[in-house]
Amino acid sequence: MKLQVRAFVFLGLLTLVACSNNEYEKAMSNGMKSIGEKDYYMASTYFELALFEKKGDEQASLYLNQAYYMERALQAYEKKDFDAALQSLQKVVSSKSGLQTVQMEAEKLIDHIHSENDVTSLFEEKMTEVKNMIDNETYNDAKNKLETLQRELEANDSLSDYESELRVLTEQVKIGIQKKQAKVVDETKEVAAPKKGPSIKSDSNSRNITYQTYTNSRFGFSIQYPSHLMMAPPPTNGDGAIFFNEELEITVYGSHQTCVNGDTIEECYEEELTSIPVNVTYKKQSNNWYVLSYIENGFIVYKKSFFGQSVSNSFIIKYPANLKEKFDPVVTHISKTFVSSAY
Template structure:
């Protein structure tokens, strides 16, 4: 009986030792699995494979339920992964919340905290850059509204050539800036057209002013001519013979009576030399009518073009053949006989023999 009891005790001891060895082996395996999962997760973090890292940290938690380090690493990894996703989606406020959560978790990875802080700094820099870009846009918009498109164009060009304006998160303000630039260019175009129109109007006004000045000058020049020349030029409005160089072969008789000028171009022999009556005012010479002696046939009316001729035109006519007119002065004579009374007698004698 005693021997059997000893055998039973030995059997029980063997079973206990086996179980202890088995459990120890299991514990060692669990520990190995845990450390392996943690290491694989950390390696994945180095490769920036955050979802893969999170999966390994979950395995580590399965091996060691409630493990503080594995839980901290998992929470950090998930928050950093979310922060990066929100950052790429340009939801910066949410990205900041997740990144700050990474830094707040104790017992985690210092590297993950550093990455989260780098992301926070980048977001802060983006905010600064975006705010600067927005200010450039607002300044350009205000300058355009205050009718300073040239200054507005400088601002909008500065914005559109900025280093980071082509990055995706600046796409919206870039598009707005491009639209504003077109508005500025349109405004400049309108101003350019308006300026061109104003310059053209000023040019036309200047030309008119110059013409008027030239006319005034020409009128003054005409009025300052020798009386004989003024009469000769007036006579050219009714008798082509008055344009003959030097009045070669002709004489010009004239007389002023009341507001009229009477002229007669004659060869000094025979008949057929009309006497013309011209209205002589400050600016124009206006032919009125003419009477011509037809010898034995009495008197007849002479054909007259009654359109006024400006003294300015007559002066220009003089300038075009100055020597020819100047040389005619000796053949121009004042003739008191050609006056209103005698002209009226000739006029009333038309049709009588």
């Protein structure tokens, strides 16, 4: 498409100068003016026109070569393709008898790319440290590290591509801290409780599972969950809750963000499908909700999301794949009784 546009521009300029004198000088002058404005696209077009007027001209050919590769370098840099940008910039710098001002601009951009690479590489190393902390369940250390990384991201535009990954890590740390807090509370209750003989675990295989209803006051949705599950300490922003035991985990939450970047529900559905690293075993999409289910690391994950004009609600159920028969009825009950506010 860019080449077609350049062809039209070139033909247009050729038409304009065909009836005037000193076509070569004017094209070279306009090319130099575009270089001064750092408009390398127009500069290469003018130098190409000058070369058309004086075929084989060494100066026009040199300047055209510089402007062309400078333009390609800038396009690659905008796409974060630093390797391609550096290759084009090196051709600009190594051009003998070329324009020194363009070479200087190329050298400045080379230094900037190397500096940006150093920043992103260091940032990635720090994110790897956070992931290791999460694996080792040192969540408070991970939380402190993430707060530092968030400040770095906000202060440096070149790190903006890491925003979504940082958000995912922050959510993992938050859930990890909540689970640890709930475990401490549960252990405290066990120690304080009077001994009445061996405890009896509730049988989740039974058809007589009892359910409790959780209603979220901030977003107005409600969900029924097995009453024998523990509830993790709720987040301070009140957006949802987590219910769990050693086998089953239910996460439910609301948001004022209906679809990312104003996408339609179809686009959100396709985007989430693409983000799942394993085969999706079940999927379904309606006009205001969609369901996705898949098996990852030995666990079945079932997610259902509802979208309204101003809010969205979602719940995620996770349980071992070898306990599918045990928990499939629970998934069915929750899905049928979930009351969404996103309508």
